[in-house]
Amino acid sequence: MLPEAHHRRASFSLNDVFQMETTILNATISPPDTTVISAAANVLRQGGLVAFPTETVYGLGADSMNAAAVERVFICKGRPPDNPVIVHIGDRSQLDSVSEYTSLVAHALAERFWPGPLTLVVNHRKQFPRAVTAGLPTVAVRIPNHPVALALIRELGHGIVGPSANLSGKPSPTTAQHVLHDLGGRIEIILDAGPTLIGVESTVIDVTTSPPTILRLGGLARETIEGVVGTLATSHDLDTLKRSPGTRHRHYAPDANVELIEAGDSARLEKLIVQYRGLGKRVACILHSLNIEEVNETLLVVSTDVNDYARYLFQTMRIFDEQKVDLIIVESVPEVGVGEAVMDRLRRAAEKK
Ligand code: TXA
Ligand code: MG
Numbered sequence: 425m426l427p428e429a430h431h432r433r434a435s436f437s438l439n440d441v442f443q444m445e446t447t448i449l450n451a452t453i454s455p456p457d458t459t460v461i462s463a464a465a466n467v468l469r470q471g472g473l474v475a476f477p478t479e480t481v482y483g484l485g486a487d488s489m490n491a492a493a494v495e496r497v498f499i500c501k502g503r504p505p506d507n508p509v510i511v512h513i514g515d516r517s518q519l520d521s522v523s524e525y526t527s528l529v530a531h532a533l534a535e536r537f538w539p540g541p542l543t544l545v546v547n548h549r550k551q552f553p554r555a556v557t558a559g560l561p562t563v564a565v566r567i568p569n570h571p572v573a574l575a576l577i578r579e580l581g582h583g584i585v586g587p588s589a590n591l592s593g594k595p596s597p598t599t600a601q602h603v604l605h606d607l608g609g610r611i612e613i614i615l616d617a618g619p620t621l622i623g624v625e626s627t628v629i630d631v632t633t634s635p636p637t638i639l640r641l642g643g644l645a646r647e648t649i650e651g652v653v654g655t656l657a658t659s660h661d662l663d664t665l666k667r668s669p670g671t672r673h674r675h676y677a678p679d680a681n682v683e684l685i686e687a688g689d690s691a692r693l694e695k696l697i698v699q700y701r702g703l704g705k706r707v708a709c710i711l712h713s714l715n716i717e718e719v720n721e722t723l724l725v726v727s728t729d730v731n732d733y734a735r736y737l738f739q740t741m742r743i744f745d746e747q748k749v750d751l752i753i754v755e756s757v758p759e760v761g762v763g764e765a766v767m768d769r770l771r772r773a774a775e776k777k
Contacts, residue, residue, distance in 0.1 A: 483586030491553035514577035541643030595738035623735035705750035
């Protein structure tokens with residue numbers, strides 16, 4: 425017997441959604457605090473929304489079987505209804521209960537990389553509310569590698585939808601404070617377990633195609649996945665856009681303009697700084713090999729490790745926005761490992777508004 429809420433239509437107004445009190449709960453990691461987890465699971469059971477930490481970014485959690493709760497997720501984020509959400513499960517055995525004809529490739533990937541920053545798109549068994557899948561025959565599933573997320577899913581007993589807990593189009597949240605900034609007053613609880621480790625979202629692989637298709641670059645490197653299942657298909661064509669609607673929406677955009685420059689291109693760096701400063705604008709930089717001698721008002725973040733770049737990228741964009749920076753100049757990183765996902769996010773952020 426499905427919970428009654430499964431059949432109910434959303435019956436709240438925007439004002440109800442946007443005037444609630446958001447509670448931040450300190451979520452210990454080892455071991456997760458059972459009182460905190462059971463309080464959060466109860467909120468989910470009642471159709472409430474709970475932001476939770478994962479190893480990639482914070483997710484905005486709702487009971488995946490509760491249509492009204494999932495619809496609230498879309499309203500809170502301002503997410504287009506044609507962009508389906510990921511269902512987070514707690515155990516590999518749950519893959520067969522959500523998906524039909526799960527392929528050997530899907531099982532091989534799940535066995536090797538779950539829990540971890542990998543999302544698999546599989547054919548579903550038609551059990552989810554329409555909002556979860558946006559009407560597609562497929563559903564995106566992953567097991568997050570975070571004790572708090574896993575404890576919450578296990579306490580609820582089934583899948584939790586979890587889009588990134590940011591306003592649609594903004595950089596994904598890597599701290600509880602980012603979630604509060606974007607969604608405070610719109611959701612019941614934020615479970616705060618500190619900054620996330622990876623900093624960019626999971627890699628999304630469609631395993632209904634042969635070979636599997638990479639739909640979104642992310643925290644698990646393409647090379648690592650290809651080491652298990654061979655060369656992945658990459659598709660930028662219309663067909664992929666239909667299969668992964670999220671890829672066509674504008675993403676990861678700070679308020680500032682973003683200019684991506686080649687690694688080591690000091691001439692372009694100087695030119696941009698002079699040009700923008702000449703207009704009285706505030707300029708900030710994220711660099712790893714380049715250096716600026718005369719720093720002045722220019723804010724500077726230097727990192728040589730691409731994993732650090734990934735971990736702090738969204739956080740840095742948010743800090744620069746708070747400082748009312750007009751232009752962020754970012755030095756390109758090599759597209760190996762998580763560097764490929766970093767460059768994907770940077771290119772999207774640099775798309776002209
Ligand atoms: O790391 C992550 O994946 C984070 C954490 C919280 O788990 N979640 C996340 O969710 O980034 P979201 O909703 O921001 O991104 C989900 C991506 C979108 O690009 C969406 O279009 C795609 O997965 N997606 C979801 N369901 C799909 C489906 N059935 N077919 C193809 N793509 C799908
Ligand atoms: Mg997102």
